[in-house]
Amino acid sequence: MLKIKNLKASIEGKEILNGINLEIKAGEVHAIMGPNGSGKSTLASVLAGRDLFKVTAGSVEFEGKDLLDMSPEDRSCEGIFLAFQYPVEIPGVSITNFIKAAVNAHREYKGLDPMPPSQFLKFMKEKKALVEMESKLTNRSVNEGFSGGEKKKNEIFQLAMLEPKLAILDETDSGLDIDALRIVANGVNKLKTKDNATLVITHYQRLLDYIVPDFVHVLYNGRIVRSGGKELAMELEEKGYDWIKAEVNGVS
Amino acid sequence: MQSKEDIKKEKILSVFDNDYKLLSENGLKAKALKFYKKNNFPGLKDEGWRQTNLTPIFSNEYIELNVDEEIIDINNFNIPGLEANKLVFINGFYSLKHSRIISEGLQIGSIKTLSKEMPDVFKKHFESTEIHSENNFTAINTAYAHDGTFVYVNKNQVIDKPVHIFNITTTDKSILAQTRNLVITEIGSGLEIIETYHSLGGESAFTNVVTEVIAGMNSSIKWTRIQDESQNSNHMNHMKVVQYSDSNFMCNTITLSGGLVRNNIAVKLANEGCNSNLFGLYLVKGKQLVDNYTFIDHAMPRCESNQVYKGIINDEASAVFFGRVLVAKDAQKTNANQTNRNVLLSENAKINSKPQLEIYADDVACSHGSTTGQLDQDAMFYLQSRGIPKNKAQAMLLYGFVSEVIDELPNEEIKDYIDVSIKKILGEE
Incomplete structure (x- = not known):
């Protein structure tokens, strides 16, 4: 589904991603872990198409198409979804209008008519239930005055509404209490099928107790320095990141 | 030799037919003309006008034109679903054919007619709101307004349907249209007014409006002004409001389109317990200039005023917001807030924003802020x-x-x- 080859990216001349190689297949859950500043969030942003970052080398293929060549909106319509670490507040735009615009943009991309309003409302109600989102919340402006938990639930709600092929969760667990974490993780798990894939980016192992990965990769200094199964996450939880840093720095 | 300023004055004055008699009976016309001759039009050197180049107003040869009302289709300008009392002015002249009053017991209509029918009310209130904003635009309006709206709301009367005032210019030539509005709400009454401005065609009309509002004790007025005129039009709007005890006044100024638009709103809070809300929205593009000037005079204690003006400025257009709030020495417990926010969509778009608080009382809660960004x-x-x-x-x-x-x-x-x-x-x- 996703093939990242030797991906390098920089911001203001500073190289953040330093040759990433990663392949994700349908039905798989991958986790990327790593210390702060290792490039985890940059990788997520680059995949979603944020133009703050300049791709200097490498390629990303998504379902056989050149992802880097696409606008952020086209990437979304092709099936990439990024759950933001810090979702933006948008005053004056209600969640309902926002997600309706998004759903209909996806439909238009596929050559479909806009979803009839009654069907849309039913669809939205279903997906809200999935993340135990308070009904009134969708009338409010996007993320404005939301608690940390509400913001993250809103991200997973959008994920549910847009049904992407590849969901990228950027530090979705950060700042969540255990109840909110459980709800968010359950939402993600219920949306999992054999045809879609999930890339979980996290600093902590905690989330991976709920969203169990098939593969764990450790990102450090803009490169994947180690890959393994879910036991690698346990090892990192126990020993921290220092031994990896030492290993990498020792080798280089 | 005539100065440039004299030529401007002469040019505008020469548009009007001298036999025109709206206000001449009581000597007000003579007084206004005397003021006009003595003073110049405001210009870039005058405080409150420094960012507003008025050249477009003076670069046309204007005419007055009372057209055949039959040719206008008013339905184009209706607000869908709004049941309202309608007053229609075409090039500043009242159109009886298109106007329609549906509320019972309303004293409302052409100021030209009603000032004769209610001479005492008219004399008491007309030109009674002199607050800092007298200039040659208001003076020429006082002397030669074509017509306008007169509304008198009796004590405790609440008008069930809003009053919609249509102002249309038929710009196949450069029209100068002057309307003069006088609105009085007696104790405990309520009124909603919607004013809309439209132009038919692309020529450069000049609409010069003066509105006086007298809000009696505990009365409530909700006012909405929608400006949707052509890109070549010029619009000068002076609104002067006096509020008495516990009255509520709200004015929304929405500028959708226009060439040069200047909105002056001056509010005097003349007794305690008044509440005044001024909201504004302007969408400016091309080479348009939209200028909002507000002045709120907190003369008395325990009044509240709120202002929120927001604008989106594109292309080479510019906008001005100048908001002045004056809190007098005795105006304790004043609550005054003022906000102006702008989004610039192009590198050549300009905004001049200047919120100003002048506070002479010591027990007040006042705030102001201005932001501009992409x-x-x-x-x-x-x-x-x-x-x-x-x-x-x-x-x-x-x-x-x-x-x-x-x-x-x-x-x-x-x-x-x-x-x-x-x-x-x-x-x-």
Whole structure:
């Protein structure tokens, strides 16, 4: 589904991603872990198409198409979804209008008519239930005055509404209490099928107790320095990141 | 030799037919003309006018024109679903044919007619609101207004349907249209007014309006002004408001289109317990200039005023916001807030924003703020990352930015009307 080859990216001349190689297949859950500043969030942003970052080398293929060549909106319509670490507040735009615009943009991309309003409302109600989102919340402006938990639930709600092929969760667990974490993780798990894939980016192992990965990769200094199964996450939880840093720095 | 300023005065004065008699009986016309001759039009050297180049107003040869009302289709300018008392002015002249009063017991109509029918009320209130904003635009209006709206609301009377005042210029030539409005609400009464301005065609009309509002004790007035004129038009609007004890006044000024637009609102809070809300929204593009000037005179204690003005400025257009709040020494417990926010969509778009507080009392709660910026790029990316195309995302964000002002509009029909107009302008639909 996703093939990242030797991906390098920089911001203001500073190289953040330093040759990433990663392949994700349908039905798989991958986790990327790593210390702060290792490039985890940059990788997520680059995949979603944020133009703050300049791709200097490498390629990303998504379902056989050149992802880097696409606008952020086209990437979304092709099936990439990024759950933001810090979702933006948008005053004056209600969640309902926002997600309706998004759903209909996806439909238009596929050559479909806009979803009839009654069907849309039913669809939205279903997906809200999935993340135990308070009904009134969708009338409010996007993320404005939301608690940390509400913001993250809103991200997973959008994920549910847009049904992407590849969901990228950027530090979705950060700042969540255990109840909110459980709800968010359950939402993600219920949306999992054999045809879609999930890339979980996290600093902590905690989330991976709920969203169990098939593969764990450790990102450090803009490169994947180690890959393994879910036991690698346990090892990192126990020993921290220092031994990896030492290993990498020792080798280089 | 005549000075440049004299030539301007001569040019505007020469438009009017000297036999025109609206106000001459009581000597007010003579007084206004005396003022006009003594003073010059405001200009770039005058405080409050420094950012407003008025050259376009004086670069046309204007005429007065009372056209055949039959040729105008008023339905184009209706607000869908709004049941209202309608007063229609074409090039400043009252159109009996198109006007329609549906509320019972309303003393409302052409000021030319009603000033004769209610001479005492007229004399008592006309030109009674002299507050700092007298200039040659108001003076020429006092002397030669074509007609205008007169509304008198009796004690404790609440008008069930809003009053919609249509102002239309038929710009196949450069028209100078002057309307003069006088609105009086007696103790405990209530009134909603919607004023809309339209032009038919592209020539450079000049609309010069003066409105006086006298809000009696505990009365309530909700006013909405919608300006939707051609890109070549000139619009000068002076509104002077005096509020008595515990009265509520709200004015929404929505500028959708126009060439040169200047809105002056001066409010005097003359007794205790008044509440005044001024909201504004301007969407400026091309080479337009929209200038909002507000002055709130907190003369007495325990009054509250709120101002929120928001603008989106594109292309080479410019906007000005100059808001002055004066809190007198005795005006303790004043609560005054003033906000101006702008989004610039192009490198050549300009905004001059100057909120000003002058406070002479010591026990007050006042705030003011002004922000100007580009569209929030993080928010743009957020919308795009959900599949929403760039144009649509921009329109949604801009709509979100102005929605705070739309939410304040006094009824659903106006909200819908402005909603649709703005979405069309922003390309949201």
